[in-house]
Amino acid sequence: MSDTTENPIRDAITEAISEHDVLLFMKGTPERPMCGFSARTAAALDALGKPYAAVDVLPDPRIRQELSSLSNWPTIPQLFVNGELVGGCDIVTEMYESGELAQVMGVQPPSDAPADAPVAAEPGAPPLQIDNKLA
Amino acid sequence: MPSAEELKDRIEAAIPDARVDVTDLTGGGDHFRAKVVAPEFSSMSRIEQHRRVYSVFGAEIGGPIHALSLETRAE
Numbered sequence: 001m002s003d004t005t006e007n008p009i010r011d012a013i014t015e016a017i018s019e020h021d022v023l024l025f026m027k028g029t030p031e032r033p034m035c036g037f038s039a040r041t042a043a044a045l046d047a048l049g050k051p052y053a054a055v056d057v058l059p060d061p062r063i064r065q066e067l068s069s070l071s072n073w074p075t076i077p078q079l080f081v082n083g084e085l086v087g088g089c090d091i092v093t094e095m096y097e098s099g100e101l102a103q104v105m106g107v108q109p110p111s112d113a114p115a116d117a118p119v120a121a122e123p124g125a126p127p128l129q130i131d132n133k134l135a
Numbered sequence: 136m137p138s139a140e141e142l143k144d145r146i147e148a149a150i151p152d153a154r155v156d157v158t159d160l161t162g163g164g165d166h167f168r169a170k171v172v173a174p175e176f177s178s179m180s181r182i183e184q185h186r187r188v189y190s191v192f193g194a195e196i197g198g199p200i201h202a203l204s205l206e207t208r209a210e
Contacts, residue, residue: 037202037204064197068197072186073182073185073186073189074189074196074197075189075196075197075202075203085182086182087181087182087185088185089204090185090204090205090206091181091182091185094181094206
């Protein structure tokens with residue numbers, strides 16, 4: 001795989017992953033997540049108090065296609081730390097609860113961080129159906 | 136529309152000696168949770184374990200199987 005391709009979306013994804021220590025690809029935004037799994041993952045990161053970058057994959061379906069082909073991971077959300085895929089919602093939740101997430105992110109969890117991963121939405125709640133007005 | 140039973144059978148058929156438990160989270164046949172315990176996971180990272188289970192379903196993940204939440208463990 002070469003560093004530059006004829007594929008600007010793929011290039012932009014690669015660049016974003018290399019430029020941000022902590023980068024979350026999600027449906028919606030941390031403030032307004034559009035899927036329960038993305039909400040839960042963002043909530044775990046929020047609880048650790050370290051700023052992170054987030055990319056909303058919903059505006060263009062090609063973002064998700066290219067990301068999944070690049071990362072070999074089929075679902076959203078996807079968390080990257082220091083350029084490496086850490087995992088999706090299940091792995092991030094497990095790692096939050098075991099303390100590994102704070103460790104890979106190089107932070108001490110705040111004293112008020114909950115021991116269990118914060119539940120931002122009903123577990124397994126279906127994603128909201130929204131109109132994609134940007135596509 | 137896939138059923139929890141079908142997902143369980145397919146994971147067990149693809150991963151030798153796997154012990155699999157699948158729940159249909161919404162009853163709607165598109166949001167599932169699977170617990171998979173398999174001997175071969177002992178040589179894999181957690182990411183690789185999840186990739187292995189996802190690979191059983193290929194492009195169906197994100198399609199007919201909208202979401203498959205995973206908990207994996209080595210035997």
